[in-house]
Amino acid sequence: MNVSVVKSCLSCLIGAAALTAAGSQSALACEAHAANGQSLQTAQAQGHAMSSVMAMDAWVPVAPPGVKAHAAYMVLMNHGKETRTITAVQSPQYGSATMHASITKDGVTHMQHLAAVDLPPGPPVGFVPGGMHIMLMKPKAAYKEGDTIDLSLTLDDGTTVAVKATVRARNDAPGMNHDHMNHGAMGHDHKGS
Amino acid sequence: MTMHRRRALSRLAATLAVTCVLGLTATTGQAAGLRVVEPDPPAALPEFSLKDHRGKPFTVESLKGHWTLASIGFTSCPDVCPFVLSNLAEVVNQMSVRVRPDNLPKVIFVAIDPKRDTEVLGDYVKHFDENFMGVTGDHKELAKFVEGIDGFYRLGKPDKDGDYEVQHSASVIVIGPDARIHAKLSPPLPPADTAEYLARKRITYIRAQRNN
Numbered sequence: 001m002n003v004s005v006v007k008s009c010l011s012c013l014i015g016a017a018a019l020t021a022a023g024s025q026s027a028l029a030c031e032a033h034a035a036n037g038q039s040l041q042t043a044q045a046q047g048h049a050m051s052s053v054m055a056m057d058a059w060v061p062v063a064p065p066g067v068k069a070h071a072a073y074m075v076l077m078n079h080g081k082e083t084r085t086i087t088a089v090q091s092p093q094y095g096s097a098t099m100h101a102s103i104t105k106d107g108v109t110h111m112q113h114l115a116a117v118d119l120p121p122g123p124p125v126g127f128v129p130g131g132m133h134i135m136l137m138k139p140k141a142a143y144k145e146g147d148t149i150d151l152s153l154t155l156d157d158g159t160t161v162a163v164k165a166t167v168r169a170r171n172d173a174p175g176m177n178h179d180h181m182n183h184g185a186m187g188h189d190h191k192g193s
Numbered sequence: 194m195t196m197h198r199r200r201a202l203s204r205l206a207a208t209l210a211v212t213c214v215l216g217l218t219a220t221t222g223q224a225a226g227l228r229v230v231e232p233d234p235p236a237a238l239p240e241f242s243l244k245d246h247r248g249k250p251f252t253v254e255s256l257k258g259h260w261t262l263a264s265i266g267f268t269s270c271p272d273v274c275p276f277v278l279s280n281l282a283e284v285v286n287q288m289s290v291r292v293r294p295d296n297l298p299k300v301i302f303v304a305i306d307p308k309r310d311t312e313v314l315g316d317y318v319k320h321f322d323e324n325f326m327g328v329t330g331d332h333k334e335l336a337k338f339v340e341g342i343d344g345f346y347r348l349g350k351p352d353k354d355g356d357y358e359v360q361h362s363a364s365v366i367v368i369g370p371d372a373r374i375h376a377k378l379s380p381p382l383p384p385a386d387t388a389e390y391l392a393r394k395r396i397t398y399i400r401a402q403r404n405n
Contacts, residue, residue: 061275063271063275064268064275064313064316064317064320064321065313065316065317065320066268066312066313066316066317067268067269067313067317068269069269069270069271070271071271071272100271100272102272102273104273104363107345107362107363107364107379108345108360108361108362108363109273109360109361109362109363110358110359110360110361111270111272111358111359129272129273129276130272130273130276130380130381133271133272135271135272136271170275170276170279171279171283
């Protein structure tokens with residue numbers, strides 16, 4: 001446990017303390033987010049140290065029928081002291097998961113594959129529409145609103161972050177109906193600080 | 194995101210008067226304002242021969258007599274294309290409080306990856322709005338139309354898995370009832386601002402027609 005965790009999010013500290021006390025508990029939810037009904041799951045991989053990275057507001061817009069390329073969005077926060085790097089993404093519900101950035105230059109858009117994404121300590125890193133996204137290919141079923149997509153982010157320190165993303169209507173991005181977080185905008189309005 | 198937030202607010206305000214929605218725009222629309230380029234005079238389109246998602250011919254004639262919003266993309270585009278279409282659905286929705294249903298612009302999705310797009314195109318566009326139309330064809334004809342609307346697309350070489358990179362214009366093209374290009378809009382399209390712009394554009398056009 002370190003000071004930056006205390007400063008970043010008190011409720012996460014409490015949760016983490018409870019986790020330490022419980023010893024083998026695998027999932028940890030930040031109470032501030034859970035209270036807002038947000039999907040938040042930060043889990044530790046078996047046998048690995050607790051990850052300092054938390055995922056919030058993870059979602060997958062419901063895809064048009066027959067479409068084989070979906071996207072997952074989320075906001076990630078690194079509560080640790082050191083920059084962590086996402087080196088791989090997986091989902092048991094898709095044939096492949098990769099990180100991409102949509103780039104529009106001179107009015108032309110293309111997607112750039114990202115082999116790794118850095119998560120510096122402190123400010124949130126957003127995977128948001130029109131920016132970075134996790135591209136999910138070859139869905140193993142047709143997912144509908146309300147379904148949960150399990151994602152696993154592998155970090156450079158060997159830990160993994162388990163993320164539960166909710167399938168939602170495209171015009172129903174999480175964070176729209178409350179002031180908890182303003183996605184992709186300046187700053188992170190973290191009420192639990 | 195501002196766009197999403199405003200959309201949410203607009204939806205909450207759906208039962209309020211139109212002026213309230215406009216008022217919201219006036220206070221929050223500054224930063225997100227619509228970016229428009231208007232060719233002067235409106236640019237004519239070349240002849241082209243495409244098909245809509247029902248398999249019916251789609252030519253210059255299909256564009257006459259109504260306003261059209263054309264978006265270029267491909268159905269396996271996971272991020273930008275679906276959000277532009279979702280954005281356009283909201284624009285049309287907001288316009289529906291300003292103009293009669295038969296005067297609403299028709300939205301066409303120009304699918305530039307026919308190999309993967311053709312089969313799913315109808316279901317794809319209807320996912321966003323029952324009235325949206327998908328348009329595609331062979332690359333020769335697609336190129337004529339896309340270049341005609343000052344757009345661009347390029348499909349990359351397939352990799353070992355058969356996947357390939359696709360580049361395409363992000364703009365939404367506004368085509369008038371005269372089948373000429375009247376404007377090019379750069380996303381994101383703030384729905385209220387865009388709806389207001391298009392409604393005004395329509396009135397200006399009608400007035401100009403009367404004066405001629």
